Amino acid sequence: MKVIAVEHDHLMDWSWENGVLQMSTNAQSNHFVDPGGSDNLMAVPVVYFALPDGDFSVSCRVAGLIAHTFDAAGFFLRCGKDWTAKFLAERAPTGEVMAVSVITTAYSDDCNGPDLPLPAQLRVTKAGQTVSWHIQIADGLWRLVRYAHLPVEKGIQLGLMVQTPSGGGVDAQFDNLSISTSVPKDLRNGS
Secondary structure (H helix, E strand, O other): OOEEEEEOHHHOEEEEEOOEEEEEEOOOEEEEOOOOOOOOEEEOOEEEEOOOOOOEEEEEEEEEEOOOOOOEEEEEEEEOOOOEEEEEEEEOOOOOEEEEEEEEOOOEEEEEEEEOOOOEEEEEEEEOOEEEEEEEOOOOOEEEEEEEEOOOOOOEEEEEEEEEOOOOOEEEEEEEEEEEOOOOOOOOOOO
């Protein structure tokens, strides 16, 4: 995979060597527009990768120190001018790490998924004008967490991100990065 751009690099330290991406930040960072009108923060460090034209699946393993409430690491997707999404391993207020997906247009649509052990396997699949998010757990099956419509089919950017809304600090490692133009035919059967 090839790094093509970095966003808000002033908020993080990062390195990309031998297929392993290290990202850390102590800066208050998030990409979230609260539907209730408070706690809006729209600055998150992202490392973007080259994508194939058409459909694709990208997967990775996320590990590291995700210690504070809402600290997270995972995928960031930008599609068109006003549509973003993130799919993360995120520390919940109750202490566990969960699969969290957030789609932001005018406001953020926040969805908490199942608990995740770290390291966590995450996958994003773009098929036509749709995107799906999957997690892989101990049995090796990919479980669908969310399925959504993309506002446009081309011009999509995908990267990896870290966030620490409280500024407490997060230190993440991404490895086993894989990109394929082969996408699952059935998003719900574990493949």
